[in-house]
Amino acid sequence: MNIKNFIKTSFFALLLVVSAEAFAQKTVETSFKVDGICQMCEARIEKAVDVKGVKSADYDLDSHTLTIAYSPKQITEDQIHHILNEVGHDTEKSTCSDEQYDRLHGCCKYRAHENH
Amino acid sequence: MSNMIACMAVANTARMKIIELIRFSTALLLLSIPLQSIAQSNRTSGSIFVMEDGKKMGLPGASVIWAGTTSGTTTDIQGKFELDKHADSDSLLISYTGYQSVKMKYEGSFSLTLKAGVELKGVDIISRESSTALFLLDPLNIQRIDSRELRKAACCNLSESFETNASIDASFTDAITGTRQIKMLGLSGRYSQILKDNIPNIRGLSTVYGLGYIPGDWISDIHISKGAGSVTSGYESMTGEINVAIKDPDFPEKAHFNLYGNQGGRVEFNANSKWKVSDYWSTITLGHAEINQQRMDRNGDGFMDNPLKKDYVLRNQWKFSAKKHWEGQYAINYLQQDESSGQMDFQREGHPNLWGLRLKADRIEASAKTGYVFDDTWGSSFGSQFSYESYSMILAAGLQTFSGTQNTFRGNILYHTNLVSEEHGLTVGVTLLQDDYDMELDSINLDRKEQVFGGYAEYTWNPSERFSSILGIRADEHSIFGTMYSPRLHLRYSLSENISLKGAAGRGYRTANPVTDNMGLLASNRSWNIQSPSMQESAWNLGLNLTYKFRIDYRDASIAVDAYSTQFDQAVVIDYETPEKVSVYALTGQSYSNTGQVEFAWEVMRRTDIRLAYRYTRAETDYASGRALQPFNPEHRGFFNIAYETKKNEEEGQWKFDATLQYIGEQRLPFHDLQTVHAKNNGEAFSPAFLQLHGQVSKIFKKGLEAYLGVENATNYKQKNPIYSGQDPFSVSFDASQIWAPVFGTMGYLGLRWTFF
Numbered sequence: 001m002n003i004k005n006f007i008k009t010s011f012f013a014l015l016l017v018v019s020a021e022a023f024a025q026k027t028v029e030t031s032f033k034v035d036g037i038c039q040m041c042e043a044r045i046e047k048a049v050d051v052k053g054v055k056s057a058d059y060d061l062d063s064h065t066l067t068i069a070y071s072p073k074q075i076t077e078d079q080i081h082h083i084l085n086e087v088g089h090d091t092e093k094s095t096c097s098d099e100q101y102d103r104l105h106g107c108c109k110y111r112a113h114e115n116h
Numbered sequence: 117m118s119n120m121i122a123c124m125a126v127a128n129t130a131r132m133k134i135i136e137l138i139r140f141s142t143a144l145l146l147l148s149i150p151l152q153s154i155a156q157s158n159r160t161s162g163s164i165f166v167m168e169d170g171k172k173m174g175l176p177g178a179s180v181i182w183a184g185t186t187s188g189t190t191t192d193i194q195g196k197f198e199l200d201k202h203a204d205s206d207s208l209l210i211s212y213t214g215y216q217s218v219k220m221k222y223e224g225s226f227s228l229t230l231k232a233g234v235e236l237k238g239v240d241i242i243s244r245e246s247s248t249a250l251f252l253l254d255p256l257n258i259q260r261i262d263s264r265e266l267r268k269a270a271c272c273n274l275s276e277s278f279e280t281n282a283s284i285d286a287s288f289t290d291a292i293t294g295t296r297q298i299k300m301l302g303l304s305g306r307y308s309q310i311l312k313d314n315i316p317n318i319r320g321l322s323t324v325y326g327l328g329y330i331p332g333d334w335i336s337d338i339h340i341s342k343g344a345g346s347v348t349s350g351y352e353s354m355t356g357e358i359n360v361a362i363k364d365p366d367f368p369e370k371a372h373f374n375l376y377g378n379q380g381g382r383v384e385f386n387a388n389s390k391w392k393v394s395d396y397w398s399t400i401t402l403g404h405a406e407i408n409q410q411r412m413d414r415n416g417d418g419f420m421d422n423p424l425k426k427d428y429v430l431r432n433q434w435k436f437s438a439k440k441h442w443e444g445q446y447a448i449n450y451l452q453q454d455e456s457s458g459q460m461d462f463q464r465e466g467h468p469n470l471w472g473l474r475l476k477a478d479r480i481e482a483s484a485k486t487g488y489v490f491d492d493t494w495g496s497s498f499g500s501q502f503s504y505e506s507y508s509m510i511l512a513a514g515l516q517t518f519s520g521t522q523n524t525f526r527g528n529i530l531y532h533t534n535l536v537s538e539e540h541g542l543t544v545g546v547t548l549l550q551d552d553y554d555m556e557l558d559s560i561n562l563d564r565k566e567q568v569f570g571g572y573a574e575y576t577w578n579p580s581e582r583f584s585s586i587l588g589i590r591a592d593e594h595s596i597f598g599t600m601y602s603p604r605l606h607l608r609y610s611l612s613e614n615i616s617l618k619g620a621a622g623r624g625y626r627t628a629n630p631v632t633d634n635m636g637l638l639a640s641n642r643s644w645n646i647q648s649p650s651m652q653e654s655a656w657n658l659g660l661n662l663t664y665k666f667r668i669d670y671r672d673a674s675i676a677v678d679a680y681s682t683q684f685d686q687a688v689v690i691d692y693e694t695p696e697k698v699s700v701y702a703l704t705g706q707s708y709s710n711t712g713q714v715e716f717a718w719e720v721m722r723r724t725d726i727r728l729a730y731r732y733t734r735a736e737t738d739y740a741s742g743r744a745l746q747p748f749n750p751e752h753r754g755f756f757n758i759a760y761e762t763k764k765n766e767e768e769g770q771w772k773f774d775a776t777l778q779y780i781g782e783q784r785l786p787f788h789d790l791q792t793v794h795a796k797n798n799g800e801a802f803s804p805a806f807l808q809l810h811g812q813v814s815k816i817f818k819k820g821l822e823a824y825l826g827v828e829n830a831t832n833y834k835q836k837n838p839i840y841s842g843q844d845p846f847s848v849s850f851d852a853s854q855i856w857a858p859v860f861g862t863m864g865y866l867g868l869r870w871t872f873f
Contacts, residue, residue, distance in 0.1 A: 003730070003752035003805070006779040010728055010756045014720070029670060037177035038190040039211070050722055050763055056670040061177065061212075069670035107179070107190045 029069040033092040037110045048087040161198045163227040183207040252616045255608035257661040261338040268774040275327035282729035282755040289636030291838035291852040294422045301355040302709040302733035309353035321522040324635040331404040333374045333386035343659035344622025347572040347588035351602040354624035365398035371872040378865035381410025404429040423457035449481040471845030477509035496533035513638045520555040541576040562649040567595040618661040625654045628688035630700040640851035646700040655684045673718035705738030729755040745784040754779030767818035775811040803856040820871040828863045
């Protein structure tokens with residue numbers, strides 16, 4: 001095997017993975033507000049939306065904004081909001097129950113800071 | 117205050133300079149605010165601010181954590197926080213996305229203003245981040261490998277830690293000892309400066325074996341900086357700098373155990389534990405034992421595949437942080453190595469008719485680093501580093517015996533201050549280095565004493581977010597070679613937020629130790645001819661790097677393109693182009709290495725990262741017989757790594773999978789009558805190109821408990837006749853040093869890690 005073949009093979013393998021992922025379905029990217037105040041929140045939010053249909057998720061603590069790329073065929077935006085509520089985070093569309101909120105770690109109680 | 121440590125770090129490596137500079141200024145702001153003293157209580161409190169449009173604003177949501185623990189809180193809407201005291205920590209780690217993190221000792225209620233900026237050296241990363249990071253804002257071309265990445269190459273010491281890295285190659289020195297050597301920018305690891313906790317280490321007699329003296333499990337992270345290094349760590353960096361940070365009392369684990377075993381009969385045990393002794397002092401002790409008592413000859417050449425060994429390393433470090441100003445780190449390290457290898461029936465005591473290799477070494481090292489931050493408006497600080505090393509080894513290989521001792525003392529004192537504003541920083545310092553070598557190879561005496569006294573100045577200028585620069589100059593007076601000047605320049609320009617262009621130029625020097633730099637050659641009956649025991653090497657290094665971060669298919673990706681050139685103006689040529697001989701002489705003519713590398717990284721699916729790299733190397737030297745490619749140096753190299761991990765469960769348990777495929781191109785081989793490899797048209801012999809595959813699966817049962825299973829050389833590619841004249845090991849043609857591929861086949865291993873937080 002020479003270097004050209006090595007590179008070719010690697011790229012081919014790569015392409016295979018990518019095409020299986022990328023061309024299977026259309027992806028939509030959107031951003032919305034999610035309440036959260038610390039890095040623990042950030043980790044929790046990003047982990048919660050690590051589900052089938054979600055391609056990438058990046059939570060920005062400064063702007064309290066979650067930027068998410070997902071496939072509408074596999075998951076709806078409402079479902080994403082619902083998932084976030086379940087782990088205790090309010091979003092701009094829906095609010096979590098007190099019970100869900102109470103399960104948050106002490107440092108993540110964002111409602112205590114909400115009056116700004 | 118913990119910015120003390122920053123003080124020393126600044127002095128040590130330029131790459132940390134900018135981060136630390138910003139930390140200093142934070143400390144400065146902190147110091148300029150009168151500290152309110154509060155009555156002794158069990159609560160700690162404070163306020164965190166940021167500057168916005170010239171106004172000081174409370175910062176809500178900043179994270180405040182006791183350093184080294186996981187307990188902490190966040191600030192409220194006014195930026196205030198209250199927190200219970202913690203038994204195991206007295207330093208707070210304050211961080212907020214987009215601001216520089218600050219670590220400080222708590223001594224009463226305080227206010228602190230965080231400085232905006234991108235965190236370059238993550239202090240405590242909670243959310244997922246790539247475990248091999250490239251930095252856009254640092255003027256040096258740095259790659260950080262953290263302990264998560266190191267766990268992917270589970271075995272076992274520093275020489276084996278670069279398996280998942282495309283910039284550093286590791287290969288065997290010979291077919292007898294199982295020792296690995298590294299290469300950076302196409303040149304032997306001896307041209308890279310290796311630092312342990314920012315102090316030069318693995319040099320002199322331990323240039324080759326030293327990599328094996330740092331257990332992988334002890335490492336907290338490794339910074340690899342390609343190209344010319346910082347003048348603050350000395351004149352010895354030519355192709356780059358590798359700084360290995362050992363776990364210190366701030367490393368977030370209370371105790372840790374690791375057990376490893378492989379198919380070759382190698383068993384390793386690592387343990388470390390830390391204690392907080394008083395409000396000011398904390399300590400960590402690390403232990404390592406490595407034992408192999410099984411004689412194995414899986415490749416059927418009549419020689420043991422791996423040496424029988426009993427190696428131990430012990431380390432104890434103390435950390436002092438007092439009041440606002442002082443911080444110190446004091447460590448001692450002890451090593452004992454006892455290995456034997458050779459023909460299957462060879463006994464440690466030696467045998468008249470069997471070829472064997474016996475290595476015994478011991479080393480004691482002590483280091484002291486102390487820092488002081490002044491209470492002025494210039495962010496000035498003072499640091500000192502002193503280290504001492506005493507190493508002795510004896511290596512008997514067949515009929516040859518090498519014995520050597522090295523006594524090294526190094527002192528470095530430095531002062532850092534800002535000039536006019538934070539835009540300009542200056543570090544000045546003096547270094548004293550004393551090397552005392554006592555070496556003998558059979559009847560060849562190689563004794564040498566060196567005393568080097570030098571001074572340096574390093575100026576950093578960061579006029580804007582787009583541009584930063586470091587200019588360093590050092591002059592050293594060497595007792596044998598006279599005055600040496602090592603200028604170094606680093607520039608970084610950001611074309612956009614996501615693209616940065618870096619340039620570096622600099623000169624480095626080193627004194628060659630012909631035998632210990634090329635230990636592998638002792639696994640042969642070649643006769644040595646050494647021109648002089650005192651020969652100097654010096655080289656210029658020029659480099660360019662372009663790093664571009666972007667997104668493909670909504671996921672993070674990056675491309676890094678490098679071009680580096682190392683040109684020797686003085687070099688010591690190790691010539692083994694003639695069979696049965698090694699000649700060591702000063703270069704007349706040219707010696708250079710040019711490399712170009714492209715590395716692409718991408719999060720291809722969630723929790724799945726791939727890295728693909730290609731490197732071209734052209735390294736040539738003018739030998740006595742004419743110009744030739746440097747042997748055992750592939751022109752083409754390819755690298756592919758894929759890492760996947762499952763989602764963490766409630767207890768932070770998960771699976772991790774990692775595989776690395778390496779392509780190693782044809783390598784020129786020195787002429788040998790017994791070569792069985794193919795020859796090119798011009799009669800030169802080349803090894804065939806081959807592929808190497810490594811893989812590992814880890815199962816994390818819960819936070820802190822992990823088992824791993826892996827395989828090295830899964831493609832089972834082996835060099836066919838690694839030992840020339842193995843059947844007649846006392847003949848002049850016996851040679852086990854001509855190694856271009858793995859000597860052993862597939863090797864499985866198994867390990868367990870248990871951590872207490």
